[in-house]
Amino acid sequence: MSDMKKTCLYDAHVQLGATMVPFGGFEMPLQYSNIIDEHRAVREACGVFDVSHMGEVFVEGNDAERFVQYIFTNDISGAEVGKIFYGMMLHENGGTVDDLLVYKMGDMKFLLVVNAANIDKDYAWIEKQAASFDVETRNESPCWGQLAIQGPEAEDVTTKVLGLPCKELEFYTFNEMDSDGEHLIVSRTGYTGEDGFEIYGTPKYIVAAWEKLMASGHAKPCGLGCRDTLRFEVGLPLYGDELTDEITPLEAGLGMFVKLDKGDFIGRDALLKQKEEGLKRKIVGIELEGRAIPRHGYEVLKDDVVVGTVTTGYNSISTGKSVCMALVDINAAALDTPIAVRIHKKVQPGIVTKKRFYKKSYKK
Amino acid sequence: MAKVIEGLYYSESHEFVRIEGEFGFVGITDYAQNQLGNVVYVDMPEVDDEVTAGEEFGAVESVKAASDLISPVSGTVVEVNEALEDEPELINKDAFENWVMKVKLSDPSEVESLMDAASYEKTCE
Known part of the structure; x- marks a missing residue:
């Protein structure tokens, strides 16, 4: 190491x-x-x-807000200083560069908090997009x-x-x-x-x-x-599991953090098209009948046909149930669909559920 | 320090077998349970399954990872430890007491190629 x-x-x-x-x-x-x-x-x-290990990238300058709006799926326009937004940066094809938090530090200053594994990829991508904007970007992660x-x-x-x-x-x-x-x-x-x-x-x-x-x-x-x-x-995604360069936020069920009506941003056209044509696959929750544990990469089956793969799975520590999130074909994504996961050599039966296996307790 | 018990036979992949007449009780060692952490699921074979020395017969799973179980002996499964279905954590409490399967040995001489307690203890250091 x-x-x-x-x-x-x-x-x-x-x-x-x-x-x-x-x-x-x-x-x-x-x-x-x-x-x-x-x-x-x-x-x-x-x-x-x-x-x-999380990455801190600062964006500052006259175009800071316009720039963040252009690379970020959520809508930060008119926000007060002190607000935080969750959302994604997308490729042109709608696949996810990373999911991140945006902190509004000032009218012309934002902090982007990105995943550790993506710091270099993200910063290179951000710098590239920033070329035509009046902004300064700084990767302060090591500081x-x-x-x-x-x-x-x-x-x-x-x-x-x-x-x-x-x-x-x-x-x-x-x-x-x-x-x-x-x-x-x-x-x-x-x-x-x-x-x-x-x-x-x-x-x-x-x-x-x-x-x-x-x-x-x-x-x-x-x-x-x-x-x-x-x-x-609580159904929160991890980049690398539920979000990747190939998975769009709509497929991940994160549409509420994507403001398609806010104006142009990178990936918007691809998402509009995906929405119009209908999703072909989606991240769902699955609850298994037994205790066998579905893990990342295991096959998901419906009527003995492979319809997807597990993205994250555990025997839930809070509920004791074996549950997972999985990326499945849309014909297997409806709630209560009987579905199964191949675990070791056996096929373990379950049903499609919501992705939230335990209730959040945020103080709002 | 991991516990090692005299009189049992041990494999390099940290399974043990306790011989009683023509039967062998197979489980994972104290060292193995300690390395795994909280055991949350044991994938057990079924009664009448044939198992072969050196081949996988199930898995023991911690919160994070699944670890294959490799049979130290060959034979027919005559019993599995059903208590582990509801309480897999028994393995953390006492790995040697909570064996996974009981096998009717097809070749009792196989145990001679396994380690005794003293040799196994050295591999755990």
């Missing part, structure tokens, strides 16, 4: 005895204790994740550390342990603030289906904040293992 990047918290993870794995070009903690305990800590109390504090007790922990005023923050908004002489961005966002905050700061601040959280005993260190089981249970 010698070519792997390390986050500012690498030493802290090793010290805690984390199992380290490669993810998105980084050496990241998969788990500290075990995935089930960490998952439950986030659902029931509070967990903290090192998400310093920022990031923590995600998640769970029903996240507000208490963030306020009391880190002393960050965040009670007034609404869902999908952020504040810039100073703490211990450090400049921070604090947002009410996350990737777990629970209330929580994401804190962006210098590596120095992030390491100190992590130490405070560990010393407090009120935030359980959580690895990428449960980050995936948590996001999956």
